[in-house]
Amino acid sequence: MALQSLDIIRRSATTTPSPRQRRTQEVAKLIDVSKCIGCKACQAACMEWNDTRDKIGTNHGVLDNPMDLTENSWTVMRYSEVETSRGLEWLIRKDGCMHCAKPGCLMACPAPGAIVQYSNGIVDFQEENCIGCGYCITGCPFNIPRLSKKDSKVYKCTLCSDRVAVGLEPACAKTCPTGAIVFGAKEDVMRHAQGRVADLKSRGFASAGIYYPKGVDGTHVFYVLQHADTPGIYSGLPKDPSISGMVSIWKGVLKPVASFALALGAFGAFFHYVIKGPNEVSKENEKEFEDEK
Amino acid sequence: MKNDPEKLLRYTPSERANHWLTAITFILLALTGLSLFHPFFYPLTLLFGGGVWTRIIHPFFGILMVISFAIMSVHFRQLNTMTPADWQWMRHLRELANGDERNMPESGKFNGGQKLLFRLLVLCMALLFLSGIVIWRAYFSFLFPVWAVRLSAVVHAAAATLIIGLIIFHIYMAIWVRESMDAMLYGRVRRAWAKQHHPAWFRQVISGDK
Numbered sequence: 001m002a003l004q005s006l007d008i009i010r011r012s013a014t015t016t017p018s019p020r021q022r023r024t025q026e027v028a029k030l031i032d033v034s035k036c037i038g039c040k041a042c043q044a045a046c047m048e049w050n051d052t053r054d055k056i057g058t059n060h061g062v063l064d065n066p067m068d069l070t071e072n073s074w075t076v077m078r079y080s081e082v083e084t085s086r087g088l089e090w091l092i093r094k095d096g097c098m099h100c101a102k103p104g105c106l107m108a109c110p111a112p113g114a115i116v117q118y119s120n121g122i123v124d125f126q127e128e129n130c131i132g133c134g135y136c137i138t139g140c141p142f143n144i145p146r147l148s149k150k151d152s153k154v155y156k157c158t159l160c161s162d163r164v165a166v167g168l169e170p171a172c173a174k175t176c177p178t179g180a181i182v183f184g185a186k187e188d189v190m191r192h193a194q195g196r197v198a199d200l201k202s203r204g205f206a207s208a209g210i211y212y213p214k215g216v217d218g219t220h221v222f223y224v225l226q227h228a229d230t231p232g233i234y235s236g237l238p239k240d241p242s243i244s245g246m247v248s249i250w251k252g253v254l255k256p257v258a259s260f261a262l263a264l265g266a267f268g269a270f271f272h273y274v275i276k277g278p279n280e281v282s283k284e285n286e287k288e289f290e291d292e293k
Numbered sequence: 294m295k296n297d298p299e300k301l302l303r304y305t306p307s308e309r310a311n312h313w314l315t316a317i318t319f320i321l322l323a324l325t326g327l328s329l330f331h332p333f334f335y336p337l338t339l340l341f342g343g344g345v346w347t348r349i350i351h352p353f354f355g356i357l358m359v360i361s362f363a364i365m366s367v368h369f370r371q372l373n374t375m376t377p378a379d380w381q382w383m384r385h386l387r388e389l390a391n392g393d394e395r396n397m398p399e400s401g402k403f404n405g406g407q408k409l410l411f412r413l414l415v416l417c418m419a420l421l422f423l424s425g426i427v428i429w430r431a432y433f434s435f436l437f438p439v440w441a442v443r444l445s446a447v448v449h450a451a452a453a454t455l456i457i458g459l460i461i462f463h464i465y466m467a468i469w470v471r472e473s474m475d476a477m478l479y480g481r482v483r484r485a486w487a488k489q490h491h492p493a494w495f496r497q498v499i500s501g502d503k
Contacts, residue, residue, distance in 0.1 A: 013332040110329040111344050131344035133329065134430030138442050147430065152345070246443035250450055255331045258454035265458050269465035276392050279470045281489045289485040 006165050010117035012109035026121045027164060028186035029173060030193050031094050032224040033234065034200055034208070035180035038063065038077055038092040042172035042181060046075050049160060049171035069095060071148035074157040075172060078235035084227060086204075091226075093234040094172070094181070097144045097157035098213075099123045099220035104243040107251050108139025121186065121220035122161045127153040139251070141216060141241035159220065186220065196224045215242025300481035301498050303402075311365045312477055318358035323457050325351040330450060352429050359422045366415050372402050373412065379405030402494040406466075410459060417456035424449040 008018050047053060054072040057065065063079045075096035082089050103123045106115040114129035115136060125136075125145070132152035136145045145154040160170035168174070173183035182192055193210045200208035209228025212218050223237075231237035304312070325347045328337035338347040382398045382405035389397060403411070427437050427445035434442050467474050470490060476482045487495040 013335060015332050110332075110335070112332055112335055129344075131329075131348045132430070133348045134434060135446070137430070137434075138428070138439065138446055143439065152431070244440075244443050246440075246447050250443070250447045254447070254450050254454070258450065259331050259333060262454065262457055262461065265461050269461060269469075272390070273465070273469060276390065278468075279392065279394075281471070281483070281485045282394075285485040285489045288488070289483065 006161065007119040008116045009119045010103075010106060011113050012106045012115040013112040022119070024119045026119075026186040027159075027184065027220060028121065028189040029099075029159060029170060029221045030182040030189045030196075030224065031221065032180045032182065032193070032196055033091065033093055034196070034205070034224055034226050035178050036077075036092045036094065037178055037180075038079060038090075039177065040065075040077050041175045041177060042094055043073065043075055043077060045171040045175035046157075047073070049163070050074065050158070052155075069144065069146055069156075071146040071150075071153075071155040074155065080233065080235050082233045084233070089226075091234050093223070093237065095235070097123065097159070097221065098142055098216070099157075099159055100141075100213075101217035101219065102243065104139035104141050104216070104247060105136035105145055106139075107243060108135040108247055110135055118161065120164065122159045122164065123220075124158050124161050125154055125156060127151075127155070130154055139243065139247050141238065141243060190222075193222065193224050200224070200226060211237065213238075213241045215240050297481065300483055301487050301495070302480055303476040303482050303487075304480050306480065308365075308368070309477060309480060311361060311368070315358055315361040315365055318354050318361060319460060321354045322351065322358055323453075323460070325354065326453055327457075330453070349431075352425060355421070355425050359418060362414075362418050366411070366418075369411065373408045375405065375408050375412070379408055382406070383409065399492040400490070400494070401497070402491060404491070410463060413459055414456065417452045417459065420448055420452040421456065424452065 007022055007024055009020065011018050052072040052074070054066055054070055057067070059065075060067055064076065066073050066076060069076055075094055078093045078095050080091050080093075082091055099122055101121065103115070103117060105125075106117060106123060109115045110133060111129050111131045114126055114131065115123065116126060117123050130153045132147065132154070134145075134147050134154065136154055137143075137147065145156045147154050160168070160172075163170060169183040170181075173181040182189055184192075190210075190212075197208050197210060205226045207227050207229040209225060211223035211225050211228060211231055223234075225231060225234060225237075227233060231239055324337050325341055327334040328341075328344075328347055329335075329351070335344070338344045341347045341350060378398050379400075382400060385397050386406070388394070424445035426433050427441055428434060428449055437445075467477070472482065472486050473490070475486075484495070484499075487498070
């Protein structure tokens with residue numbers, strides 16, 4: 001293993017186990033929505049570090065810019081104005097890959113090694129193995145991967161796996177001026193998040209909580225939300241995300257069952273031939289048309 | 294002689310060409326499709342220039358097959374309507390598989406099994422075409438909501454499994470029933486073969502309206 005922090009524990013389209021001998025420390029990134037001021041420094045830092053430049057777009061009359069994730073914008077700030085029990089609230093959510101413990105993208109991917117999960121929890125796309133089918137987009141419960149029109153490969157947040165591998169924090173966490181983005185060992189980050197929730201509750205946000213969806217076995221990016229009971233108000237954050245039943249059937253049951261059934265059919269036909277013999281023209285019919293041969 | 298005019302014409306040259314175009318594109322589709330279906334088959338992508346090329350060409354093969362099959366199915370559709378006699382024929386399948394043909398009802402140009410296969414193929418082809426469009430990420434997927442893409446992925450895989458199974462069966466029948474491959478390769482069959490396997494069709498051809 002070249003870098004211990006990048007040991008791979010799960011690999012797309014691979015049926016044999018990945019190295020499991022060692023376990024590195026799981027990492028996590030907390031996005032504390034209650035502390036975010038929407039300055040977009042994280043967006044800029046992401047582009048800076050990863051050397052991506054999006055096209056200059058047009059102003060849509062709102063702060064969101066760009067309007068959606070793209071192959072060049074791996075994180076975007078989503079702004080929403082919502083009426084809650086506390087009056088008008090301006091909710092700002094930094095959107096991007098959640099780095100699921102059970103990643104739908106990886107499950108759906110047909111190209112061996114195009115999506116990997118490191119033992120530290122980061123889910124990473126290996127573009128050189130990507131075939132551009134877009135199945136990861138179909139598999140993702142959060143609508144994150146984006147297919148590039150330039151090279152037909154998919155891109156998304158890497159959680160700065162290159163930085164993390166050498167002991168640095170992701171570019172967004174490094175740059176955040178309010179400390180809304182916190183990166184570290186998953187346990188520590190979770191404890192910090194719990195502290196933040198307690199603080200919010202003490203200040204009147206009764207339904208404050210951590211967004212850590214169990215449907216995907218938890219994530220390595222989580223949010224502290226002021227209104228954790230209604231994640232939808234944060235620009236459509238899904239309430240109980242999980243890998244779609246359709247994707248589970250397609251990539252879970254159907255693959256082995258269909259392959260086995262087809263193999264059975266082919267062998268069945270062969271053995272029928274060997275056991276019962278071919279179906280030939282009967283002797284009587286042959287005799288009747290003897291002149292024919 | 295393969296093209297002996299004494300033999301009975303079963304498939305015209307254009308019918309044969311149409312069938313084999315469908316067959317060749319089907320094989321290419323099965324190989325490229327399986328390679329993206331289960332990692333076990335992924336090495337098949339090497340036959341097509343790698344994973345990216347496999348992903349690119351699979352749907353284009355699909356378009357070609359659908360067009361070819363559509364022409365064939367329109368052409369043969371009247372010969373493939375199931376009659377009560379065909380359902381009767383289907384009831385004797387077990388005997389037939391055991392090599393006992395004494396009680397088989399007489400079949401015309403196509404027997405009940407062939408007709409049923411034809412109808413199932415039409416169904417699978419339609420499902421594959423429609424779901425294939427939806428999951429064709431390069432040109433169409435962005436037009437559909439994600440639930441439709443997910444559903445189509447399942448439909449596409451299930452219909453493909455069924456059709457590959459049907460074609461394995463179809464190919465085996467062509468091998469099992471001796472000389473039937475001659476009909477599709479060279480167009481003509483021996484009279485003895487015709488009387489044996491398709492007696493009603495045999496009488497119809499012999500009685501003059503070739």
